[in-house]
Amino acid sequence: MLGSVRSATLTGVDGQPVTVEVHIAAGLPGYHVVGLPDAAVRESQARVRAALLSSELEWPKTRVTVNLAPGGVRKTGAGLELAVALGVMLAGDQLPAGALEGIGVLGELGLDGAVRPVPGALALVDALARSGAGVVVVPEANAIEAALIDGVEVRTARSLGELRACLKGEADWPSCPELPSESDDHPTDEDPLDLAEVRGLAHARRALEAAAAGAHHLLLTGPPGVGKTMLARRLATILPPLEAAEALEVTRIHSAAGRPLPSRRLIEQRPFRAPHHTASVPALVGGGSGRPRPGEVTLAHRGALFLDELGEFPPSALDALRQPLEDRAVHIARSGVSLHFPADFQLVACSNPCPCGRGGPTCACSEVQRARYRRRLSAPLLDRFDLRLPVRGPEPADGPGEASAGVRDRVAAAVERQRCRYADWPWRRNAHIPAGALARLVPLDGDAEEAWRWLIDDRGLTGRGAARVRRVARTLADLDGATVVSDAHVLSAALLRDDVP
């Protein structure tokens, strides 16, 4: 009279194992769910009942109680329905006892008994595997994704009736769908971006390259129409590929957020997120009413978050970015839950330098107007940009620039150098070197030291600014394939981090 099935639910972007217990006992017909279900879970009765009846199975004419354990965790979404249905079958002796021993089950049901895919399958299967399930049954559409998790056998379910037959041993399990071949990946309709389209702007291009290689935050300022956005968008074309562990991490997050995954299951490109400036604070950093959802900063994890027209974002949204920028994670505390969203992104932003947009010598704004505009952007946020420089349109004689492919190779080599250098440290990229370790990890020789001292003593570079210049100098050296940071690297780094605006 009792059936117990393993399943899992999403909290934030992580999976949480859930045991679904179904009890059928004498009493008036009724259906009760206990264990902090949300509305979607409570609604499951109608779908489970219809799915069972459509599959020529029985729905008990007595009292059904469903318990979702552990009781303290809020269960969300419809992904527990297949487990409930199997629990009812177990409790009603429609399945042999022990048929689901060591098996985790995920899936949503259609009224016709079809098993439908669930969001976040990767995180859910991972949670089930870690809780000791040796086999997971997942909807067919989630099978490729689920197979990414090691140490667990993936079985696919297409419909409730077929699944029952397989579990009873009356039929063979349907085979996992084939991994589509690479040629099946349809190119997108958009013209592929390439850095070759950017004319001139030698320093701005170098800043972009350094940003990609060292994971530095980048701010481009300039009048409208000079190509800031054009340049920034092409960062995506030179970002280094994700490492295997990172790819899994990113795929997990995007899967949990319910975003479409590439047909070849793993996300291999670094994410490049570009929210519009009307984005709300929860949309940017995560949270929101109901189930807390990952924000843009989390979707940009291990990739880049591009904010065009930084000055147009509401100040509250920009202030909310400061904590994830510092911690590279977002912590959301709610009554009952405390969530942790990873948010290791690099920030790329474009902004007009002042209200008139022209900046520099042709600016018609007063000092007061400029100061007010700067305040909108808030000094603590501006301070976090390692690279910030003015962009002006190309000169008349400028020809097309270097193509993305060549830049991408240099970036990949520089990233590899960093990976080797920081093998024994908890960070991987130059932008993340703590200030305390700079002197040891980025030593400066005679000329470089002199340039460095000149910047601090004569140019009035602040301590924090000097640390940022030093990190960028290291990246420039890595891009040049140099082991030692030279004075040219230090001075170039300083040239790429200008006063704003």
Add this chain to the structure above:
Amino acid sequence: MTMVDRLGSEERAAAALVCAPGMQPARVRELVSRAGSPGRALARLEERVDEGQLGELLARRRTRVYVEGRPGYPIADALPERPAVLLAEGDAPQVLDRPRVAVVGTRSATLHGLRDAHELGKFLAEAGITVVSGLAIGIDGAAHNGALDVEGGGVVGVVATGLDVVYPRRHAALFDRVRRAGLLVSESAFGAQPTRWRFPVRNRIIAALADAVVVVEATIAGGARITAGFALEYGRTVLAVPGSRRNAAAAGCNALLADGAHPLLDPNDVLVAVGLTPGARRGWGAPAARGQPTGDAAALLRACGGEPATADQLASRTGLAPDQVALAARELEKGGWLARDRGYLWPR
């Protein structure tokens, strides 16, 4: 109490008239013209301040009162709009006895404009000329500071507010410097706030006090052009520093030049304008004789063409790699040929 003793009864009456409740400069002018003197104008006034208290305030602040037609009143020409009464505070009233040149300009000045104003203030102070300006952000402040950087340099700051109000707040330290080395002048009562209309009205005093007016940088609609307009009306020589058509902060100057102002190409021109003999040396503080930059640095400086440029533009024009630009820019900065401001490289 010596100061109060030194203030004659007419001066005390004039101060009381200026500080009378609800009084405005234009009305002071009108009342004094009609009555013949501040004393008689005050006598006809119904609402007055407590003259004992005002006397104590004037004594404590050591305020001077200049009354039109009385000894010490600094504006010699009988201009119809000249203030009937001027209040002044500062440790060096003798700066009014020297030739006076107004150096004025926009608040949104470029680095070049600020430098020109500073150098001009310094040059004029070294020539024994008092620099008159309005203590505003930008050109005004730079000119004051330039003159104050000279030992014994004289300045007059004409403020639009009361003498006890510091506006802009950011210039509090400059106000102190001006008080110590020169004079602060106002035609408004104590406590008068920086309301918008007071500034163009104040500008006529700057023009009236000066023997010549130099506009260093001015936007097309800026207050500096108002000052220049008054100066032309009063028969003062107006000089303007020409600038590029691309520089929004030079548009006002270029418009003045088109209208017939003298182009200021050498600060000695100002000396000529106020009837002094120009000195032997060329006026603009030329970069010290360090020789000329060579190699990449020279190419970079040439590529600027005297105008501010971004590092990107210089790289494109010279064909130098970013690293070479950075090295050359440092050399130029060290030599004082180049400065960085708002993301641009500015040749001197």
